Amino acid sequence: MTEQKGTVLIVDDTPANLQLLESILHAQGYAVRAAISGPMALKAIRIQSPDLILLDINMPEMNGFEVCRALKADPQFVGIPVIFVSAAVDTADKLRAFEEGGVDYVTKPFQPLEVLARVATHLELKRHRNHLEELVQDRTRELLLTQDAVIYGLGILAEYRDPETGLHIKRTQLYVKLLAEQLRHHASFQGYFDDTTIRLLYHSAPLHDIGKVGVPDHILLKPGKLTEAEFEQMKQHAVYGREVIDRIAAGMHDDSAASFLRLAGDCAYSHHECWNGTGYNGLSGDAIPVAGRLMALADIYDALTSKRVYKPAFSHERTVEIITEGDGRTVPEQFDPAVLQAFMDLQGSFKQISNAYRDEDTASHLSRSAASGLLSETDKNGACHA
Incomplete structure (x- = not known):
């Protein structure tokens, strides 16, 4: 035949x-x-x-x-x-x-x-x-994998300065992706969240805290509330992060790389901005880049549910209560209302990710705290500067 x-x-x-x-x-x-x-x-x-x-x-x-x-x-x-x-x-x-x-x-x-x-x-x-x-697809896939590895490595560099955050990078990546996919068809973001943008947001998320490399250890690792001067210095990590990414972008001549780095820079600079204008650099409302709005909520959720040198880990339920009702430091008005609603709709998925990628010390702390009833208490001495 x-x-x-x-x-x-x-x-x-x-x-x-x-x-x-x-x-x-x-x-x-x-x-x-x-x-x-x-x-x-x-x-x-x-x-x-x-x-x-x-x-x-x-x-x-x-x-x-x-x-x-x-x-x-x-x-x-x-x-x-x-x-x-x-x-x-x-x-x-x-x-x-x-x-x-x-x-x-x-x-x-x-x-x-x-x-x-x-x-x-x-x-x-x-x-x-x-x-x-x-062959082109294979080569493109290899380049993307290499890019992702470098990005993740840069994010880990920041984590080495703040060792108690552990799987913070992975969790916040997944939280940001969840929010973006939930908001894809929201009227406020019509046409913004396509597949490419969601992918770029996911892969730029690990760089949100890259500016921490510029914060002195005695401030970054301080086991207690920061002084006003120390907190002002801590706030500079958002500026440092954008400066680092802008310097990288200045040497790039590729449009796709430029789009990625622009999102990464937005995320690094604005992830501590608040919808009501009370954030690090005073941006408010729609003036805050979308990447920063998503990361702001993802970052707060992760900080509250994780053990830090300056605070205990809170349960998922207590964290949702703090984010949606406030506790004197975190208030609902600091979040984009659409992003906050997306979080409320997705809180079950947030909990699953938090549990799946939980740090060992956070898990053991939650277990001990739950047994002793400590999770109902609020740490009044720690500023949320994750």
């Missing part, structure tokens, strides 16, 4: 032409399908995409040019090579065939060897093109 070389769809309203082409191609190991009209051809293509199409031009109801135009308008089928087969020898017809997206033109009455040679050539070209596209 001859090895099958690919699937060819023949489209022609003349049964004799269909039979002849089918016998020629089948004898050479091609799988052959046939359609006697343009609409039938488009239906057949949608059911099972062929590797190549031999397409007659002069057909009733829908001519070959119209079929090819409809085919090339669909991203799913635009890569299928189309060879026009026609009795027309006029140069204008041939030019139009190529303009409509055809890759070749065979004149009737055709020679079997010529048809076979052209079919083989264009199938081989298609295989090479597909292979190149696979």
